[in-house]
Amino acid sequence: MESAWPARFGLSVCAGLATARGVSTMMGDAMGWMWIWPAMIVFGLLVLGFLALVVTQYRPGGAVTTPHPDRPPARTILDERYARGEIDDEEYRRRKGELP
Known part of the structure; x- marks a missing residue:
């Protein structure tokens, strides 16, 4: 049992003496790594x-999404309806004036 004591505690005693003398130990100065x-x-x-x-x-799809990306704006729909003849000149001008 006495022979195991130096082996178990000898390293820490030597490390303590080396640090006291200013010699760096295996871990070095711990504050240098903070x-x-x-x-x-x-x-x-x-x-x-x-x-x-x-x-x-x-x-x-990008960062900004729209609720109906495949749906054209109202002005485009109005122009298409006018071009197809679904609405006349008067209704086209009236609805065009109401659009933002």
Whole structure:
């Protein structure tokens, strides 16, 4: 049992002595790596923002959808009805004046 004690605790004693003398240990100075956490958070947010941009810009149909994309505007329908002879001149002018 006594022979296992130095093997189990010897490394931590040596590491403590080396740090006390100013020699770097295997882990190094832990405070030197503290910048990595904010950098990882910023990098993660940049990746998520890029993915959100890609998803919203390149989805089928574009970013703005209309309720009836295959339906022509009212003015076009009115012009077509007039061209086919479904409505006369007077009704065409009256309805054209009511359109926005």
